[in-house]
Amino acid sequence: MAENPPLRIMVVDDEPLAVERLQLLLARCPGATVVGTANDGEAALRIAEAVAPDLVLLDIAMPGMDGIDVARALSDSAVDPVVVFVTAFDNFAVAAFDVAAIDYLMKPVQLDRLERALERVRAHLAGGDRAGRRRMPAHVEEFWVPDHSGLVRIAASDIERVTAERDYMRLHVGPRSWLIHRTIAKLEEDLDPEMFIRVHRSVILRRDTITSLYRDDSGHWTARLADGGEQRIGRSYVDQVKRLAGR
Incomplete structure (x- = not known):
């Protein structure tokens, strides 16, 4: 009986020492071969397209x-490899990321745990259900954000307003808010445009929080919000905001 071909594995982590550690561990795993490594997301996509891995160990x-x-x-x-997340997050938070991954590994990765993950991947591929694997939703549905000594899950649909603070975005939910490290352009891309609209270079609003629009004596447009607040609309965003009212 012919042996199964080795798993073609790609390792992605922004820490070179973490990549090296996984390579050393994988060298001790029979039937596993590393076909590529990357230290950032953009490079990971380019390299994955070139080497077509079966599995990506992904930080x-x-x-x-x-x-x-x-x-x-x-x-x-088109490559659509199996994904196993590698994370330093505690177990209670990892469930948020498990939707598209076959498994996850906690740092520092242990050899026996890595071997079990590889067996799970082999079983998954042998079952031929790669096409049936749940795909990530088109838009982000939840965020895990730092809160005191842990992490808090915030549903995207609960966010009322996003405001930019330099390299961070503040997510506003009722009277509370949390910071995440992301650009507003990236967050605008991640959020469902049917639910959210950018109204200023530094502000995104959930559409249903806007109750009315008015123009002041200076010609500036402002949105009145359900919580009684107001938000000035940036000049370059006026036309798309007015389309909310069919104008």
Whole structure:
């Protein structure tokens, strides 16, 4: 009986030492071969397209394009490899990211746990259900954000307003708010445009929080909000905001 071909594995982590550690562990795993490595999300997508791995061992917390973004892009690509997340997050938070991954590994990765993950991947591929694997939704449906000594899950649909603070975005939910490290352009792309609209270079609003629009004596347009507040609309965003009212 012919032996199964080795798993073609790609390792993605922004920390070179973490990549090296996984390579050393994989060298001790029979039937596993590393076909590529990357230290950022953009490079990961380019290299994955070139080497067509069966499996990507994918770090979650990376600057710029994080592991969740990479997993979503891979899921929509022609390559569509199996994903196993590698994360330093605690177990209670990992469930949020498990929707598109076959497994997850906690850092520091242990050899026996890595071997079990590889077996799970082999079983998944042998079952022929790669096409049946749940895909990531087209838009982000939830965020896990730092809160005191842990992480808090925030449903995207609960966010009323997003405001930019330099390299961070503040997510407003009722009287509370949380910071995440992301650009407003990236967040605008991640959020469902049927639910959210950008009204200023530094502000995104959930559409149903806008109760009315008015123009002041200076010609500036402003949105009145359901909580009684107001938000000035940037000049370059006026036309798309007015389309809310069919104008």
